Amino acid sequence: xxxxxxxxxxxxxxxxxxxxxxxxxxxxxxxxLAELPIPQNAPVLVAFDYEPSRAAEIExxxxxxxxxxxxxxxxxxxxxxxxxxGSMLAERLIAQPTFAEHFKNGGFTxxxxxxxxxxxxxxxxxxxxxxxxxxxILITDDAEAARAWIEQTQAIRSAVPVPFIVVSSAQSAPMIxxxxxxxxxxxxxxxxxxxxxxxxxxxxxxxxxxSYWPPFSPGMLLAALxxxxxxxxxxxxxxxxxxxxxxxx
Amino acid sequence: xxxxxxxxxxxLSFLFTILILSYLIGDxxxxxxxxxxxxxxxxGYVASVIFWQVLKPRLFDTLISAVLRGSLVEQVLIxxxxxxxxxxxxxxxxxxxxxxxxxxAFLVGAxxxxxxGGALLGTLLPQVQATINIFDxxxxxxxxxxxMEVLGNGMVILVGTVxxxxxxxxxxQPKTDGSVRRFGLIEIIAxxxxxxxxxxxxxxxxxxxxxxxxxxxxxxxxxxxFIVLLRTTLGF
Numbered sequence: 052x053x054x055x056x057x058x059x060x061x062x063x064x065x066x067x068x069x070x071x072x073x074x075x076x077x078x079x080x081x082x083x084l085a086e087l088p089i090p091q092n093a094p095v096l097v098a099f100d101y102e103p104s105r106a107a108e109i110e111x112x113x114x115x116x117x118x119x120x121x122x123x124x125x126x127x128x129x130x131x132x133x134x135x136x137g138s139m140l141a142e143r144l145i146a147q148p149t150f151a152e153h154f155k156n157g158g159f160t161x162x163x164x165x166x167x168x169x170x171x172x173x174x175x176x177x178x179x180x181x182x183x184x185x186x187x188i189l190i191t192d193d194a195e196a197a198r199a200w201i202e203q204t205q206a207i208r209s210a211v212p213v214p215f216i217v218v219s220s221a222q223s224a225p226m227i228x229x230x231x232x233x234x235x236x237x238x239x240x241x242x243x244x245x246x247x248x249x250x251x252x253x254x255x256x257x258x259x260x261x262s263y264w265p266p267f268s269p270g271m272l273l274a275a276l277x278x279x280x281x282x283x284x285x286x287x288x289x290x291x292x293x294x295x296x297x298x299x300x
Numbered sequence: 301x302x303x304x305x306x307x308x309x310x311x312l313s314f315l316f317t318i319l320i321l322s323y324l325i326g327d328x329x330x331x332x333x334x335x336x337x338x339x340x341x342x343x344g345y346v347a348s349v350i351f352w353q354v355l356k357p358r359l360f361d362t363l364i365s366a367v368l369r370g371s372l373v374e375q376v377l378i379x380x381x382x383x384x385x386x387x388x389x390x391x392x393x394x395x396x397x398x399x400x401x402x403x404x405a406f407l408v409g410a411x412x413x414x415x416x417g418g419a420l421l422g423t424l425l426p427q428v429q430a431t432i433n434i435f436d437x438x439x440x441x442x443x444x445x446x447x448m449e450v451l452g453n454g455m456v457i458l459v460g461t462v463x464x465x466x467x468x469x470x471x472x473q474p475k476t477d478g479s480v481r482r483f484g485l486i487e488i489i490a491x492x493x494x495x496x497x498x499x500x501x502x503x504x505x506x507x508x509x510x511x512x513x514x515x516x517x518x519x520x521x522x523x524x525x526f527i528v529l530l531r532t533t534l535g536f
Contacts, residue, residue, distance in 0.1 A: 056517065060517055107515050107519075108511050111518075136342075136346075165349075166349050171418060175414050201422055202422025203418045203422065205422035206422075220507070221514075222504065222510070224507060232430055233427055234430070263517045263521070266517050267513060274509055274513075
C-alpha cells in the first residue's frame with residue numbers, strides 16, 4: 052500500500068476528482084469568510100495546539116483558510132500556544148511561502164505571545180481578553196484541546212459573541228462536530244479534506260492539498276478494500292471451519 | 301562561505317525520515333538512534349520553552365520587579381507561587397514528599413473547579429439544549445438546513461444519544477439462575493447504542509488513518525523535494 056501511495060504521489064493520477072460535497076461545517080466557514088463581518092486590520096486570535104507530527108495535515112488544512120482571511124481583511128494576528136511546541140509551529144506555519152509573500156507586501160501583521168501555561172486554568176484566565184478580538188481561530192489536532200477552548204471561553208463568548216473557527220485534524224473533527232451542531236463553534240475545517248475544499252474556493256492556492264489528494268484517495272480506498280476483503284476472507288474461513296466441524300461430528 | 305540552510309535542513313529531514321521509515325523492516329539501531337535524538341531534542345526544546353516563556357517572564361522577572369519596586373502586598377503575593385513551586389520540588393526528597401501535597405491540593409482543587417465549571421456551562425448544558433432543540437425548524441432554517449434533513453438528522457442524533465447513554469447504564473439485578481443482567485428494555489436500547497458507538501469508533505479510526513496517510517504523503521513530498529533541491533544545488 053505504501054508503494055501504491057508513493058506511486059500515486061509521483062504520477063499524480065487524475066482518476067480521483069477533487070472533493071466536491073461541502074459539509075455544513077465547512078460551508079459555514081466559507082459563508083463566514085464570504086460575508087466576513089470584521090473590519091480591515093481587525094485583531095484575530097489564532098490558538099495553536101497540535102503536535103509537530105501532525106503539522107503536515109494541519110498546515111494543509113489551515114493555510115488556504117488563513118490565506119483567504121489575509122487576502123480579504125489584512126488582519127492583525129495574535130498567536131498563542133497551549134502546548135510547548137505550539138509557538139514554534141506557529142512560526143513554521145507563517146514562514147510558508149504563501150504567507151511570507153503576504154507578510155512582505157504588508158498583507159498582515161502578527162505577534163506571537165508564545166506558550167500559555169496552565170492548561171484549562173490558563174485558557175480561562177486568558178479568555179478575559181477575548182472580547183478584544185474580532186474572531187478566534189483554533190488550530191488543533193486534539194479534540195480534548197478543542198473542548199478545553201470551547202468550554203473555558205463559553206461564558207465570555209455568550210456575553211460578547213466572537214466567531215470561533217476550528218481547524219482540526221480529520222481524527223478529531225468527529226468529536227468537535229457536536230459543538231458545531233449546538234452553535235458553539237462557527238465552523239470546522241477538517242484535515243486534508245477541509246483543506247482541499249478550501250483550496251478550490253481559494254482559486255487553488257496554495258496547491259498543497261491538490262497535490263496530496265491524488266495519492267490520498269487511492270490510499271483511503273485501498274485501506275477500505277483491504278479491510279473489507281480481509282473481513283470477507285475471515286468470514287469465509289470461519290464458515291468453512293464451522294462446516295468442517297459439523298461434518299466431523 | 302554562504303551556508304545553505306535549506307540544504308542542511310533538507311539533508312537532516314531526509315536522513316531522519318529514512319531512519320524512521322527503516323522501522324518497516326523491523327526494529328533496528330538506526331531507528332533507535334533517530335528516536336533517541338528526537339526524544340533528546342524535544343526534551344531540550346520543552347525545557348527551554350518552560351524556562352524562557354514561563355519561569356523567566358512569569359516568575360523570576362516578576363519577582364525581581366516586585367522586590368525592587370513593588371509594595372509589601374505585591375512582594376508577599378509574588379512569593380506565594382515561588383513557595384508553591386518550592387514545595388513541589390521538595391517531592392524529590394523522599395522524606396519531604398508530604399510538603400508537596402499542599403501545592404498539589406491547590407492545583408487539584410482549582411483545576412477540578414475550573415474543569416467542572418467549564419464542562420457544565422460549555423458542554424453539558426449546551427449539548428443537552430442542542431439535542432432538545434434538534435427538531436427546531438427555525439434554528440435549522442437559519443443554518444440552511446431543510447425540513448426533511450432536520451427530521452432525519454434529529455431522529456438519528458436523538459436515538460444515537462439516548463441509546464449510547466443507555467449503553468453506559470450498568471445497573472443490573474441478579475436473576476434466579478445466578479446470572480446478572482440488565483433490565484430487558486435497557487438491554488435492547490443498549491444493544492442499539494452499541495451500534496452507534498461502533499459507528500463512532502469507525503469514524504474516529506477513519507480519521508486516525510486519514511491523518512497518518514496525510515503525514516506519509518507529506519514525507520514522500522519532502523523526500524522528492526529534497527532530491528529536486530539536491531539536483532538543483534549540485535547541478536546534476
